[in-house]
Amino acid sequence: MRTKPPGAESQKLAERLAGIECPAFSRRRAQRAADDPTSLPIVLAAGQGSDLWDVDDNAYVDLAAGFGALLLGHGHPAVTEAVRHQMTRLTQGLGDVYASDTKVALLEALSKLHPTGSARVMLGQSGSDAVTAALKTATLATGRHAFVAFDGAYHGLGYGPLPACGYQAGFRTPFAPQLNPEVHYAPYPGVRGASGDRALSFVKQLLRTEKVAGVLVEPLLGRGGCVAPPDSFLSELTTLAHRYGALVIADEIWTGLGRCGAWLRSEAMGAAVDIICLGKGLGGGLPISACMAPEAVMAGWAQADEAIHTSTHGGAPLGCAAALATLRAIRDETLIARSAELGARARAAFDELLSPCRQVCDVRGVGLMIGIELEDGATAQRAIAALLERGYVVLSGGIGGATLTLTPALNIDERKLLGIGECLREILER
Numbered sequence: 197m198r199t200k201p202p203g204a205e206s207q208k209l210a211e212r213l214a215g216i217e218c219p220a221f222s223r224r225r226a227q228r229a230a231d232d233p234t235s236l237p238i239v240l241a242a243g244q245g246s247d248l249w250d251v252d253d254n255a256y257v258d259l260a261a262g263f264g265a266l267l268l269g270h271g272h273p274a275v276t277e278a279v280r281h282q283m284t285r286l287t288q289g290l291g292d293v294y295a296s297d298t299k300v301a302l303l304e305a306l307s308k309l310h311p312t313g314s315a316r317v318m319l320g321q322s323g324s325d326a327v328t329a330a331l332k333t334a335t336l337a338t339g340r341h342a343f344v345a346f347d348g349a350y351h352g353l354g355y356g357p358l359p360a361c362g363y364q365a366g367f368r369t370p371f372a373p374q375l376n377p378e379v380h381y382a383p384y385p386g387v388r389g390a391s392g393d394r395a396l397s398f399v400k401q402l403l404r405t406e407k408v409a410g411v412l413v414e415p416l417l418g419r420g421g422c423v424a425p426p427d428s429f430l431s432e433l434t435t436l437a438h439r440y441g442a443l444v445i446a447d448e449i450w451t452g453l454g455r456c457g458a459w460l461r462s463e464a465m466g467a468a469v470d471i472i473c474l475g476k477g478l479g480g481g482l483p484i485s486a487c488m489a490p491e492a493v494m495a496g497w498a499q500a501d502e503a504i505h506t507s508t509h510g511g512a513p514l515g516c517a518a519a520l521a522t523l524r525a526i527r528d529e530t531l532i533a534r535s536a537e538l539g540a541r542a543r544a545a546f547d548e549l550l551s552p553c554r555q556v557c558d559v560r561g562v563g564l565m566i567g568i569e570l571e572d573g574a575t576a577q578r579a580i581a582a583l584l585e586r587g588y589v590v591l592s593g594g595i596g597g598a599t600l601t602l603t604p605a606l607n608i609d610e611r612k613l614l615g616i617g618e619c620l621r622e623i624l625e626r
Contacts, residue, residue: 198252259602260603287514320487324353334445342407411442416562443493448462457537471488579620
């Protein structure tokens, strides 16, 4: 560290940012900065692998990896070369009118990832897009409009997934009159003390009393605090939903593509889900997402006279090229097995190091989605600030923001990941 973050250049840029950015992002930073100018955030300048540099030339270990989106880290050679090559061939296609050859190749690759081995795929630009497509797909397939979502869940803030955002009611409240009123919440196992049996019982009651099109579920809560349900939960949930004619939408935007030590966390849990949403890491840093479902489920779209769900940059060649390179690298570098093995070692090491600290409530997760729950959000924020000063970029989630969430690149150097354990222990013991 060359200077205590935020350095002078970060402070200058953060002040400029506060003057021009929508207050949705800058208001809280401005409030803190009014009392303490050094509370302004760092401003990033460069990244390579799992290393980051800010504009003051401070170096950091990146344990957030773009909210978990950089499965291969910053500037992976395979992704960089694929995008560079695609730029010389074709930058933009014509969406649903004239596809690119790169889009066709990606659709074929993604289709095989679905547990059926052959699915129809719809591409988007964000995880929120993918969930919106999934909700529409379930509605067209079933003719129903109600959905079951879960406490603590986060699926994006577009108008489609927003009604199902159980992470924080404040996200929904200002827009409530415009949102689907037929979204019903069930407890998620492990959130606020709920058990798997209680969650399933609650879902069953909703399925019996409402005409439910689909159950939208994260196989492991991401922003909700890296909470893993019992191994049998998703399979039992899927069986229950199918009994009442509802589809199951697995939001694998954060959990999929090796993040949790499997191509798909839902498949590893033995659940025959219907619709799968991918995003975040799919594009290796570029925005692209996918909604996948079997032919019979996607057939509802064929009844429309027009393409009633499309966008200018849907299936754009650059994103498709990056996604293909990302999928190949995950496979060629055996990163799925590494995620499972390294994640297990890291959780065990953190648990041993941090269990003596009274502020630590739990160490949990699956693969390289790791949550370290502290006693409250204030403690977590202090820890994040102290870790930043020592060269670690970490985010928080969970109830009240009390959980430190580690979602590093799958190819991160093991020493860089494990190093945060001793550092955090020293911070908490001060």
